[in-house]
Amino acid sequence: MIDRIENMERRALEEIDQATDTAALEEVRIRYMGRSGQLTALLRGMGDMAPEDRPRTGQRVNLANRTVTDALATRQRALQDAAAVVERLDITLPGRRPSIGRKHPLTLIREEVVAIFGEMGFTVADGPEIERDYYNFEALNIPANHPARDTHDTFYMGGDRVLRTHTSPVQIRVMELYPPPVRVIAPGRTYRHENPDATHAFAFHQCEGLYVAQGVSMAHLKGDLTYFARRLFGKAVKVRFRPDFFPFTEPSVDYSFSCVVCNEKGCGICKGTGWLEISGAGMVDPAVFGFVGYDSEKYTGYAFGMGLDRLAMFKYGIESIHMFLENDLRFLSQG
Numbered sequence: 001m002i003d004r005i006e007n008m009e010r011r012a013l014e015e016i017d018q019a020t021d022t023a024a025l026e027e028v029r030i031r032y033m034g035r036s037g038q039l040t041a042l043l044r045g046m047g048d049m050a051p052e053d054r055p056r057t058g059q060r061v062n063l064a065n066r067t068v069t070d071a072l073a074t075r076q077r078a079l080q081d082a083a084a085v086v087e088r089l090d091i092t093l094p095g096r097r098p099s100i101g102r103k104h105p106l107t108l109i110r111e112e113v114v115a116i117f118g119e120m121g122f123t124v125a126d127g128p129e130i131e132r133d134y135y136n137f138e139a140l141n142i143p144a145n146h147p148a149r150d151t152h153d154t155f156y157m158g159g160d161r162v163l164r165t166h167t168s169p170v171q172i173r174v175m176e177l178y179p180p181p182v183r184v185i186a187p188g189r190t191y192r193h194e195n196p197d198a199t200h201a202f203a204f205h206q207c208e209g210l211y212v213a214q215g216v217s218m219a220h221l222k223g224d225l226t227y228f229a230r231r232l233f234g235k236a237v238k239v240r241f242r243p244d245f246f247p248f249t250e251p252s253v254d255y256s257f258s259c260v261v262c263n264e265k266g267c268g269i270c271k272g273t274g275w276l277e278i279s280g281a282g283m284v285d286p287a288v289f290g291f292v293g294y295d296s297e298k299y300t301g302y303a304f305g306m307g308l309d310r311l312a313m314f315k316y317g318i319e320s321i322h323m324f325l326e327n328d329l330r331f332l333s334q335g
């Protein structure tokens with residue numbers, strides 16, 4: 001009898017081991033432990049056994065019962081774990097599309113501005129964002145205590161270093177390095193101590209333009225900016241110049257493009273005026289030529305600035321300058 005039990009136990013354990021999925025394992029369980037299973041029959045038959053055999057045989061049957069029950073449970077867990085792994089490695093799933101980045105709207109507008117001025121013979125110049133006071137102010141005819149410094153409040157880095165408030169210092173660096181004629185644009189990041197609102201942020205982006213040669217006049221400035229405006233926003237755009245003041249240009253103008261959002265009817269973007277103010281421009285002040293050793297009797301030049309953030313806002317219909325800096329993927333993935 002004991003031999004019968006041990007043989008049955010061995011067979012049960014072998015079959016449990018050979019079950020390759022939970023359905024096969026369930027068949028093994030029913031075969032031995034089910035209502036009419038072989039082990040169940042043995043347990044039931046204990047009552048018919050001779051009383052002197054009962055304790056030893058009963059012990060052995062109970063042991064076989066526990067052993068087979070444990071083996072079933074262990075195998076069940078192993079098969080479930082394996083099934084879970086197979087699920088994770090499901091090769092029928094479609095592949096994951098790698099996420100490809102898009103260009104930032106400011107990168108797009110900068111590339112377009114560089115390309116358009118490139119058509120007119122401008123090359124790109126660069127300068128440091130941590131700038132010396134001399135290049136950011138002094139050499140641009142903005143001495144200490146000049147009222148223009150009020151509108152250029154910035155981050156002071158100690159010593160004579162400041163975070164540049166405009167891209168105009170690149171003009172000085174270019175003219176120090178190269179004799180005329182020069183024709184450059186200088187796109188880049190600039191900083192000011194501003195109270196943030198929809199159109200002001202502590203960091204923004206400008207593009208400086210400088211053209212110095214013999215005989216350069218306001219007519220060139222107006223013609224070049226008009227060409228630029230129409231290449232960027234379309235042939236119908238008009239350009240408006242109004243007198244203004246900047247320490248480093250004389251005469252100075254502010255310039256606007258007719259509103260491309262509402263076609264000059266007046267909208268929220270142009271504040272009902274029909275005009276989008278772009279920035280300032282003018283003829284380079286002879287005093288600035290004095291700082292870089294250019295002969296102001298022989299050469300004249302124009303300079304202009306433009307806010308790249310503003311151009312991108314007008315071009316792409318972006319409502320707040322802060323969206324450029326916030327790294328919101330919903331915004332950045334629209335490019």
Ligand SMILES: [Zn+2]
Nearest residue numbers: 259262267270
């Ligand atoms: Zn408008």
